[in-house]
Amino acid sequence: MSVSDAAQRGVAGLVADAEGGTDLVVTRHHRPVAAVVSMNRLAELDRAESDLRDLALVLARAATDNGNRAPLDEVLDAFGHTRESLAELDDHE
Numbered sequence: 001m002s003v004s005d006a007a008q009r010g011v012a013g014l015v016a017d018a019e020g021g022t023d024l025v026v027t028r029h030h031r032p033v034a035a036v037v038s039m040n041r042l043a044e045l046d047r048a049e050s051d052l053r054d055l056a057l058v059l060a061r062a063a064t065d066n067g068n069r070a071p072l073d074e075v076l077d078a079f080g081h082t083r084e085s086l087a088e089l090d091d092h093e
Contacts, residue, residue, distance in 0.1 A: 003028050006036075 006014060006026045017024055018038045026034040037045070076082055 001026055003033070 001009070001024055003026055006024070014024060014036045018036045021038065023041060024036040025032050026036065073083070076086070
């Protein structure tokens with residue numbers, strides 16, 4: 001739908017279409033510039049984006065995992081801590 005058509009339709013009309021489940025793409029000079037979607041659809045898209053981000057992280061970790069593991073105490077020591085020193089830390093530090 002062109003910007004001109006969207007303007008003629010009015011905000012109330014665009015919102016009614018979106019609430020009814022119709023996703024609208026608004027174009028300017030035949031190029032998409034905006035979309036009008038319902039809040040349910042937006043939440044769906046946000047969840048999909050989050051899932052894809054998680055999937056990308058899992059795939060990256062699987063592709064780069066060499067199987068080497070370090071014991072927790074060695075990692076803590078490398079950062080100058082022990083299990084006891086962590087237990088003594090204030091939660092806000």
